[in-house]
Amino acid sequence: MRYLAIDLGDKRTGLAVGDVILRMAAPLDVLEIPIDRNKGQDLLAALRKVIDEHNPAGVVVGLPLNMDGTEGPRAKSVRAFIDRLAPARPTPIHWQDERLTTAQADWQMARSGLTHAQKKSKRDALAAAALLQDFLNTQAR
Numbered sequence: 451m452r453y454l455a456i457d458l459g460d461k462r463t464g465l466a467v468g469d470v471i472l473r474m475a476a477p478l479d480v481l482e483i484p485i486d487r488n489k490g491q492d493l494l495a496a497l498r499k500v501i502d503e504h505n506p507a508g509v510v511v512g513l514p515l516n517m518d519g520t521e522g523p524r525a526k527s528v529r530a531f532i533d534r535l536a537p538a539r540p541t542p543i544h545w546q547d548e549r550l551t552t553a554q555a556d557w558q559m560a561r562s563g564l565t566h567a568q569k570k571s572k573r574d575a576l577a578a579a580a581l582l583q584d585f586l587n588t589q590a591r
Contacts, residue, residue, distance in 0.1 A: 451507040454478075455582035456497065457548060457574050458512065458528050460485050463493060464574025465500060468582045470507075470589050475582035477575030485531065494535055501541060509541050512548030512581045519547075546585045551577040 455475065457464035461484050468475030479500075483493045501509065511532050514524045529545075536543055558576055 452504065453508050453510050453544075453582060453585065454501060454504050454506040455510045455546075455578040455585070456512065456532075457551065457578035457581060458485070458531060459574055462574045463497070464576070464578035466575060466578035466582045467504060467506070468579070468586050470586055473586045475579045475586055477572065477579045480571060480574045490531060490534065497535055506541060508544050509535075510544045510546050510582050510585045512551065512578065513545045515547050515549055517549065544585060546581045548577070548581045551580040551584075554580045 451470045453468050453470065455464075455466040455468065457466075461482065463481040463483065463485075465478040465481065466475050467478050481493065481496050481500075483496055485493055487493070511528065513521070514528060516522050516525075532543060552573060554577070
């Protein structure tokens, strides 16, 4: 079963794909579409296109929880945005804690030799892969 991960951001949205049998996640792409452009319609259309192209068994969405595990305003806005995506396709949506996934992506790239701009362009896809890997590891248990 293939899964698609979405790490929703204000300016960039990271995407990753993974397989529950292989238990591997890989960065896919970064959509550089601000969430507030056209009331989010451009980003929703791009996400629907990616979902249609990859036909995943489920979509794993990063939920930005507070460090104490509670949901704050950002988590609520991510849920509201993804609720707008869900009616377009009956693909199950799974929520995954995304705390520290961006930091994990930064650690991965720390000694990569990439420039700041190159790191910035890859960071969100790597964070999406990290949250998807956490999800796949949980599914394997």
